Amino acid sequence: MIELDGVGYGYGGRTLFSDLSMALAPGSFHFLTGPSGAGKTTLLKLCYAELTATEGRVTLWGRDAAAMDRDAVALARRRIGVVHQDCQFLDHLPVSENILLPLTVAGRQDEGGQNLRELLAWVGLTAQAGRLPPELSGGERQRAALARAVITSPDVILADEPTGNIDWEMSQRLLTLLIELNRMGKAVLIATHDLNLIRAAKAHVAARVLRLRDGRLLQAGADL
């Protein structure tokens, strides 16, 4: 579905990483770790074509992302659910409408009702559905972001530090949701520093752990 082949990215004369290859196949589960500034968020952005690789090739469902027009990129993004580190909400819309946004822009808002109720209950935001994003706590925002990422049942789920602001119990619930989606054939890629989350996940799924360090992507050791 999403393939990176010899991909590199640099800006301002600095190379962030280079010659990086990986593939997100249906049913795959990946964690991406690495020190801050290693390029985890940039790598995710390459996967949903918000950035263009400066070397190598990113392929989205068989098409070169660099050669895709804006409409094609938009249609590809509808198949990718993204949990952004900074959540990226529309602050003038209530939480429920923010969660439904991917369906709304795709003209599929009629499909949202039942999914929305179940998702809100699952992420524990039923009572907050009518509130505006600025009124939510950091944890509530991340849960809402995850709900928005999965509302369309996308083929690929990319999450950038999805448990950074939430407690352990909620992290487990979100992980359980991602694992269930993965068992339905969705590819999942989570960028995280949270080793406990990785260990918890590995107890339930065959997750690959990739470490981005010194501009290279490595397979993590068995200790994870």
Next chain:
Amino acid sequence: MRPLPVPVARVLGLLARAPAEGVRQGRRFVAFLAGDPQADRAVPPTGFTASLTLLTSGAMAFLAVFALALALATGRLAERWGEELAESATLRLPPAEGDAAATQVAAALRVLDQTPGVGEARALTADENRALLEPWLGPDLPLEALPVPQLVAVTLDGEDFDAEGLRARLAAEVPGAVLDDHTAWRAPLVVAAGRMRALGWLSLLLIAGSTGAMITLAAQAALAANAQVIRVLRLVGARDITIARAFVRRFTLRAGWGAAAGTLAGMLAILLLPSADESSGGFLTGLGFQGAGWLAPLVIPVLAAGTAFAATRAAALRTLRTQS
């Protein structure tokens, strides 16, 4: 039967599909106007651009009503001046006294009576002559003491009137008679009225252009103010046309409503203008609409909405192309 040439067949095919295509486009337009409230809410209301668009389109529509009224009124004036002057002529006979004058008038009337295209010919009475000269020479004019030419008013009723032929015959039968068919001063009057009409239409074009420019600026300001909203919409898979549509619909409706209010205000102002008989020369006070002409301003809100649609769509798609 020979088959139709390919281009002709294509044109006929297009014409055959035209009604269905028209219905389809009509449905699309209605759907566009109805909009998708939920999708539209994705773009937050933008206070000052909303007010600016409403105010601009209202003011421009108000001005457009007057420009339209000017164009239509001068059009009517040019037409009437042209017709009235083309339907009349004046024959001037040299001053004469007593029987000579009567003989001269009788000869002139006989010639006119026999001339094709002349409907009626009538010698002006002494009182009518006096009334004509009164503005320059004052009342109680002793007309009989002055060498005043005798005037004959001629009404033309046919296109077969031959002014040159009549002049030649008059030269032979009524020496000294001068035929004035008003050509010399009719043409500049008609040209002047035509130019005023053209100025009215030019004003309408300028108003439409200014409206489009101002709405474009307002739309660009709204797009710039909503850069973060646009970014989020793109991240969740919105196409440029989907984002543009939310802005375009909003600006189209605002411009349409603003122009409707401005048009109604303009029509009311025209209605309240003092009325005057245009034929008496007071065409400026007679500025306005007549009969079905009152329906013409109703096109202005539609045109304003169309202008806003085109301007906002172009601005939105251009801006979205340049925003990464």
